[in-house]
Amino acid sequence: MSELTLFLVRIAYLAILWIFVLSAISVIRSDMFGARVPTPAAPGKQPRAPKPPPSPRRGQPTHVAVVQGVNTGITADLAQAPVLIGRGNDAAIRLDDDYVSTRHARIVSSGGQWYVEDLGSTNGTYLGSQRITQPVPIGLGSQVRVGKTIVELRK
Amino acid sequence: MASNSALMGFVHRRRRGAELFLLVLALVVGIGAYAAVGLGVDGEVPTNLIGYGGWLTILVVAAHVAVRIVAPYADPVLLPVVAALNGLGLAVIHRLDLAKDTALASQQLTWMTLGVVLFVGTLIILPDHRLLARFTYTSGLTAIVLLILPMLPGIGRTINGAKIWIALGPFSFQPGEVAKVLLVITFAGYLVVHRDALALAGRRVVFIDLPRGRDLGPILMMWAVSLGILVLQRDLGSSLLFFGLFLVMLYVATERPGWLVVGGLLFFGGATAAFKLFSHVQSRVDIWLDPFADPDGSGYQLVQALYGFAWGGMVGRGLGEGMPEKVPYAESDFILAAIGEELGLTAVMAILLLYGLVVERALRAALISRDGFGKLVATGLAAVFALQIFVVIGGVTRLIPLTGLTTPFLSYGGSSLVANWVIIAILLRISDQARRPLPDLTEAEDDPDEQATQIVKVVPS
Numbered sequence: 001m002s003e004l005t006l007f008l009v010r011i012a013y014l015a016i017l018w019i020f021v022l023s024a025i026s027v028i029r030s031d032m033f034g035a036r037v038p039t040p041a042a043p044g045k046q047p048r049a050p051k052p053p054p055s056p057r058r059g060q061p062t063h064v065a066v067v068q069g070v071n072t073g074i075t076a077d078l079a080q081a082p083v084l085i086g087r088g089n090d091a092a093i094r095l096d097d098d099y100v101s102t103r104h105a106r107i108v109s110s111g112g113q114w115y116v117e118d119l120g121s122t123n124g125t126y127l128g129s130q131r132i133t134q135p136v137p138i139g140l141g142s143q144v145r146v147g148k149t150i151v152e153l154r155k
Numbered sequence: 156m157a158s159n160s161a162l163m164g165f166v167h168r169r170r171r172g173a174e175l176f177l178l179v180l181a182l183v184v185g186i187g188a189y190a191a192v193g194l195g196v197d198g199e200v201p202t203n204l205i206g207y208g209g210w211l212t213i214l215v216v217a218a219h220v221a222v223r224i225v226a227p228y229a230d231p232v233l234l235p236v237v238a239a240l241n242g243l244g245l246a247v248i249h250r251l252d253l254a255k256d257t258a259l260a261s262q263q264l265t266w267m268t269l270g271v272v273l274f275v276g277t278l279i280i281l282p283d284h285r286l287l288a289r290f291t292y293t294s295g296l297t298a299i300v301l302l303i304l305p306m307l308p309g310i311g312r313t314i315n316g317a318k319i320w321i322a323l324g325p326f327s328f329q330p331g332e333v334a335k336v337l338l339v340i341t342f343a344g345y346l347v348v349h350r351d352a353l354a355l356a357g358r359r360v361v362f363i364d365l366p367r368g369r370d371l372g373p374i375l376m377m378w379a380v381s382l383g384i385l386v387l388q389r390d391l392g393s394s395l396l397f398f399g400l401f402l403v404m405l406y407v408a409t410e411r412p413g414w415l416v417v418g419g420l421l422f423f424g425g426a427t428a429a430f431k432l433f434s435h436v437q438s439r440v441d442i443w444l445d446p447f448a449d450p451d452g453s454g455y456q457l458v459q460a461l462y463g464f465a466w467g468g469m470v471g472r473g474l475g476e477g478m479p480e481k482v483p484y485a486e487s488d489f490i491l492a493a494i495g496e497e498l499g500l501t502a503v504m505a506i507l508l509l510y511g512l513v514v515e516r517a518l519r520a521a522l523i524s525r526d527g528f529g530k531l532v533a534t535g536l537a538a539v540f541a542l543q544i545f546v547v548i549g550g551v552t553r554l555i556p557l558t559g560l561t562t563p564f565l566s567y568g569g570s571s572l573v574a575n576w577v578i579i580a581i582l583l584r585i586s587d588q589a590r591r592p593l594p595d596l597t598e599a600e601d602d603p604d605e606q607a608t609q610i611v612k613v614v615p616s
Contacts, residue, residue, distance in 0.1 A: 028516075
């Protein structure tokens with residue numbers, strides 16, 4: 001095996017190593033920018049007029065109310081779920097509480113059950129004394145604490 | 156945050172095709188290195204290249220198929236990067252085998268097979284990483300038992316002064332490697348519950364809120380455990396790794412820089428005391444400060460490694476053309492010296508970059524993960540990886556005093572390799588959960604008879 005061949009083998013191997021490194025980086029790059037936006041409606045499905053929301057059954061909560069804190073009394077209709085709670089302008093329940101984040105938490109429904117989900121708030125969302133880390137099911141009268149405010153589901 | 160990203164209409168793709176493409180390149184890296192070793196040492200392509208390459212391909216394809224089936228949204232870069240590192244490590248160990256007439260590479264291939272089997276097994280039996288949160292205290296207890304095992308008479312074994320091995324029949328095993336994965340789970344489970352109490356501020360000293368005195372319990376306990384490992388097992392590397400890991404996770408969980416100040420002071424206190432009291436720590440520092448004081452005795456290993464790096468230069472001597480076998484333990488702790496000598500700075504930089512990518516992907520999984528426990532586990536595993544690489548590569552290149560730890564995926568060492576494959580499996584599971592699109596909760600209810608049943612994932616707690 002001549003000296004030159006070995007030199008070429010060495011250079012070729014280093015080239016392969018770096019091609020691998022650069023391809024991995026380019027995959028990461030495309031992963032960052034190449035995500036697709038989900039289409040709002042599945043193709044082929046006829047756009048229908050949105051059905052009126054089903055009339056609430058008995059015993060089901062219909063709105064969220066602030067029961068304690070500076071904004072006591074304001075409510076939001078659960079028909080417009082998900083209900084966003086926060087200090088931001090786009091929140092369905094806008095709170096003037098300094099301990100609440102812009103997009104603090106939201107109340108969503110899944111399979112007839114209502115859940116509260118923390119949206120990465122600074123001070124956390126509490127159910128009782130427990131800080132929630134994942135969507136937690138709530139029912140009528142469950143008191144959810146965001147900042148110094150308490151909200152609950154009402155009929 | 157994922158919930159925000161769902162609002163922005165950002166959805167991660169599966170990227171399994173990209174992973175397959177990278178895996179093919181990773182195989183070329185691994186098998187190419189094996190062929191280049193044969194060309195350099197014997198002047199011909201090794202005769203068992205087909206068998207060796209075939210086995211490596213089977214392992215990689217098996218791992219890929221498992222990911223495709225059970226974790227379709229997992230990160231596409233992690234698996235190829237570790238496959239390439241493992242393949243390159245195997246080739247370099249094989250090259251040292253040829254020089255020293257040992258058969259470590261085939262043993263390492265056996266361990267890699269076991270590692271891939273456990274990788275696939277972990278992905279299958281762990282459909283959701285949050286299940287691990289149930290085992291917070293169980294895994295902590297197991298980790299402590301595993302750390303004590305090497306000190307028990309009968310099964311404990313002392314190799315090169317460190318009491319970190321246990322003998323299981325013909326095999327010896329480092330339980331500390333498994334313990335580090337279990338400790339990450341314990342810390343994550345503990346901190347996700349108690350972080351609010353630990354984040355309370357105490358006295359304020361120059362822009363930094365120090366933690367309250369009464370919250371110092373856990374960190375002092377971890378400090379004592381780390382010092383215990385240092386004193387009783389004489390294992391500098393693991394001691395540093397465990398304390399650093401706890402400190403990183405504590406900081407990430409509480410977002411309080413004060414913990415870093417407290418931890419740093421504890422570390423320097425402990426390190427100074429250890430330096431004053433223990434001769435084995437002292438000798439390590441002396442070698443680090445002046446390896447050429449005794450180049451044929453205590454400093455021999457480090458001096459030979461430095462010569463190796465220097466002789467390798469920019470592009471190295473070529474695989475099979477150098478003398479990496481001069482460095483004692485070139486196949487385990489000092490494998491980077493062997494690579495630096497035969498493939499040069501160019502390859503060392505590529506390897507450092509690959510390790511950087513592993514850590515980056517792990518932190519990325521932590522960033523996009525939706526639950527606090529997953530975030531902390533991913534951060535902890537990234538910290539284990541980063542600390543281990545810093546400590547061992549810093550030691551080999553004489554940036555910091557040498558401490559015995561293996562280079563993940565490259566070094567010869569079964570326990571380390573197997574544990575690292577499991578770490579990658581847990582990271583893939585977390586990133587799969589994080590990248591998976593959320594089920595659409597806002598969709599208006601259609602006629603219930605027309606709709607397929609939607610399965611809502613609820614983790615039993």
